[in-house]
Amino acid sequence: MDNSMMSDKDKRNRPVSNVSATMPALIKQVKDNAFSILSNNFSQFFSSCDDLFFDLASKAGSNNEQNLYFDSMREVRIKKPEVWNLFKRRYEENFRVLLNNRISSHRGEFQKEPPDNDAFSLESIQLVGKDDMEQDVAVTGIVTRARIENQELLYQLNCRFDYLMPDVRVSETNNPLDPAQICASVTEALTALDLDIKCKVILLKHLDRTVIVELRNIYSLVNDLLVSAGVLPQIHFDVRKKHTSSNAARQEYGQSFAQGLAEEAEHFANVSAAAAGGVPGAAPQTPYAAPGAAGIPLSQVFDLLSQLRNTGVSIPGAVSASSGRAHSSPIPQEILLDSLTATQLSSEYLQSPQNYDVRSVIAQILEENNRSGKEDVLHESDEDIINLVAMFFDFILDDRNLPVPFQALISRLQIPILKVALKDKSFFKNNTHPSRRLINEIASAALGWDESSETSQEKLYKEVNRIVHDIIENFTGDISIFEHALVKFQSVTKLDQNKANILEKRTQEAALGKAKAEHAKTKARETIYSRLKESRLPESIIQFIVNDWQKVLLYIHLKHGIDSTEWLEAKQVVDQLVWGLRPHFDERSLKRLEKIKVEVLLKISNGLEAINASRESILNSLSIAEQFFDQALQQRLEDADLTDLRPEHLVALGQMEGTSVDDWENMTAAQKQKLKQQAAAKQYVSQVSKIRIGTWMDYTPANSAKSFRCKLALITDPGETYVFVNRFGLRVFEKKLEEFAGDMQSGHVKLLENGILFDRAMDNITDRLKKLAG
Numbered sequence: 001m002d003n004s005m006m007s008d009k010d011k012r013n014r015p016v017s018n019v020s021a022t023m024p025a026l027i028k029q030v031k032d033n034a035f036s037i038l039s040n041n042f043s044q045f046f047s048s049c050d051d052l053f054f055d056l057a058s059k060a061g062s063n064n065e066q067n068l069y070f071d072s073m074r075e076v077r078i079k080k081p082e083v084w085n086l087f088k089r090r091y092e093e094n095f096r097v098l099l100n101n102r103i104s105s106h107r108g109e110f111q112k113e114p115p116d117n118d119a120f121s122l123e124s125i126q127l128v129g130k131d132d133m134e135q136d137v138a139v140t141g142i143v144t145r146a147r148i149e150n151q152e153l154l155y156q157l158n159c160r161f162d163y164l165m166p167d168v169r170v171s172e173t174n175n176p177l178d179p180a181q182i183c184a185s186v187t188e189a190l191t192a193l194d195l196d197i198k199c200k201v202i203l204l205k206h207l208d209r210t211v212i213v214e215l216r217n218i219y220s221l222v223n224d225l226l227v228s229a230g231v232l233p234q235i236h237f238d239v240r241k242k243h244t245s246s247n248a249a250r251q252e253y254g255q256s257f258a259q260g261l262a263e264e265a266e267h268f269a270n271v272s273a274a275a276a277g278g279v280p281g282a283a284p285q286t287p288y289a290a291p292g293a294a295g296i297p298l299s300q301v302f303d304l305l306s307q308l309r310n311t312g313v314s315i316p317g318a319v320s321a322s323s324g325r326a327h328s329s330p331i332p333q334e335i336l337l338d339s340l341t342a343t344q345l346s347s348e349y350l351q352s353p354q355n356y357d358v359r360s361v362i363a364q365i366l367e368e369n370n371r372s373g374k375e376d377v378l379h380e381s382d383e384d385i386i387n388l389v390a391m392f393f394d395f396i397l398d399d400r401n402l403p404v405p406f407q408a409l410i411s412r413l414q415i416p417i418l419k420v421a422l423k424d425k426s427f428f429k430n431n432t433h434p435s436r437r438l439i440n441e442i443a444s445a446a447l448g449w450d451e452s453s454e455t456s457q458e459k460l461y462k463e464v465n466r467i468v469h470d471i472i473e474n475f476t477g478d479i480s481i482f483e484h485a486l487v488k489f490q491s492v493t494k495l496d497q498n499k500a501n502i503l504e505k506r507t508q509e510a511a512l513g514k515a516k517a518e519h520a521k522t523k524a525r526e527t528i529y530s531r532l533k534e535s536r537l538p539e540s541i542i543q544f545i546v547n548d549w550q551k552v553l554l555y556i557h558l559k560h561g562i563d564s565t566e567w568l569e570a571k572q573v574v575d576q577l578v579w580g581l582r583p584h585f586d587e588r589s590l591k592r593l594e595k596i597k598v599e600v601l602l603k604i605s606n607g608l609e610a611i612n613a614s615r616e617s618i619l620n621s622l623s624i625a626e627q628f629f630d631q632a633l634q635q636r637l638e639d640a641d642l643t644d645l646r647p648e649h650l651v652a653l654g655q656m657e658g659t660s661v662d663d664w665e666n667m668t669a670a671q672k673q674k675l676k677q678q679a680a681a682k683q684y685v686s687q688v689s690k691i692r693i694g695t696w697m698d699y700t701p702a703n704s705a706k707s708f709r710c711k712l713a714l715i716t717d718p719g720e721t722y723v724f725v726n727r728f729g730l731r732v733f734e735k736k737l738e739e740f741a742g743d744m745q746s747g748h749v750k751l752l753e754n755g756i757l758f759d760r761a762m763d764n765i766t767d768r769l770k771k772l773a774g
Contacts, residue, residue: 026164026229031095033225034177034218038091038211042084045210047563049076052206053199072199077563079192086189094176094185098168138201139183142208146179146215147172153219154178156235160226177222179215186211220692233431233756298429301762304769305384313772317394318387319362319378331365331375333382337419339365341476344415353412353472358390361415382422388765389418395761400698401752403709405461406446409468410439416475423477428762434482436758438467441486443757445493447696448727450709463492496728503729508714511723511734515716517558524553525653527571532649535578536642540624545574546652548621552607569603576600581628583637590633597629684741688722696752699724701733702743708732709752 053073060066076083147154154172161170172178186207190200227233308315331339343349343361362378370376378386393414397407420435421427427436442464449460467485475481528545537545553570560566577600580593601622608618631637645653693712700707710724710732720737735743743749753760 030222037218041211041214046080047561050563072195075193082192083189086192087185090185090188094181134197134201138204142212143179143183146212150216150219156223157219159235160231163232301766302384304773307773319359329375330377330379340415340419354408358414358418362386385421389421391765392761395764403446403449409464412468416471434486438482438486440756440758448709500729504713504725507725507731511714515721520554520557523557524550529653531574531578532645536644537581538628538641539643541581544621546649551611555611573603581632584632684745688741688744698750700748
């Protein structure tokens, strides 16, 4: 039975191989990539739990409450691996359930409506105990907030999963990456912890701040991955429509594949308008939409052209079907194509194709026919195709995303592309058409091209130039020339892209290492400053903590992390020195001081040995510390022996004095201007923070006449350093968040659209036609 003639029911119940019933490779890639990001986020979550409970314990109102927080901190630290393994098991299980439903459907089994995994309903709350109710209320709030904040991205993800697995109805109730499923996995994993419900709720809220809030990045990256693989690149989202069943979408799967994948994408764009939820507030994430900004199908684009023609509204520069002679008959398409081929193969065109455009070529053909008494008008359908192709190349020549040399190269293909569009009516509908894909591939590869390194960049330009001239010289109607050119071009660019990916990964690793070291230094300084800023200690002890012990904290942070026992003990040394080396008079304090003296001296010795301090330096530090401990124990340490942090200490701890109102009067004009610019740049910080990794831009650094095409490759966390690379994966420069925002404010940065060239062009054309039609 022909596939296009099968009903939706037949397709679902036909026998399939085990291979076709397995999870699609893209879904598996999504699962692994998402899990990798979740793993990093959970690592940050666990590493910050110690500080969370330690801070709560320090503010506790009673000993019992303080012990509760300390016990919780210890419980989380000990059972962290078990919790993580439980989460991982449930995460994998959610994907297996999705696959099992698909296999059951393949076997012809009745697929029930997926159960409502959003199990945090009022009905369920009424059947559980008070502790469970508190937990469910907390989780319900987290899930609801996450779904509202990510409603459009989740909707797009559900559509794309549903498209990849047509045997299963994928929705928020069974999408393994939905906030409800993620939170259900977390709550199941947290059962391994023996925690008071109060601490468990605190932990869930902390999870919301550190993990759930980052789900948006996962959804964005996953959607981008699926779009780059060609899965429904355009999905229109309209929050004004109410949710309806997606059965209408499923009925389309049985239609003829000859209509092209573009029609399926267009269909889903229309379905999205009906299937979107009714929660307002989502901002569109893609810089372009399906052909027509409002999701208009191609047929309506031609209707717009017809409407403009019938109402006498002229499109600027459009080709007209009218003739100067009475009773003129339209040019048959075959004759028109022959005339275009003759022009394309003429010596004048072959020598200088850049001097020709669609409008002038058609006008010349009509004029010659008019002089010779032949047909000199166009069929309306041909006229519309010609005008669409002309406007498409107008867009290319105006597109600042394309480097000018590549605008010129692509525009030389006007006659071949016009011939393709006239001959193949699916050209504008089929996004897998080889000629469209070739143009899109060239535009995508050229996005990062600039003239900063002509020798190395020349290879790409030469390859595109070779392809363009080969098509001009040899294309007479067989589109296989575009297919061969596409395969050849992809093989060339894939090798270069693989090299660039390797270099970019190394650039990212180097930047992350640098950011980690800077963050460790900042954390060590903050740890010391927070403990010394309101304390008074002997001068030599302050000197020891600021200079020597800061190195110990830095070393431990880098090697063991802030959730380690070593880090807590290193911080405790500072706390014990601050408490111990001051005057003590009561017997209880003196007994405690005597007890911690040996402990502190041993920790100091071990810490300095870990950073490979010289033996002389270690003995000197121990001698000084022991001397002041003895003075305190003998009650000979007085306030006069103590001092505050001095300016040189503040410098060593990276603390800068704030600018007071009085300082403003003494500032130079340049200093005042700099402060004004810094204040103004703050409003751009929010804008900059929304820029996604992978975004290309045209960057002209301040005080430089040179412009760079570069890609945002990494935002370090910690550190908020923006790392930019060129198309070869090599670092161009790094910018701090505030510095990047300042450059945005000053107009040094122009963001480039990563969208598919043809789709962006059609979107632009549709907007123009709609404005003309009123």
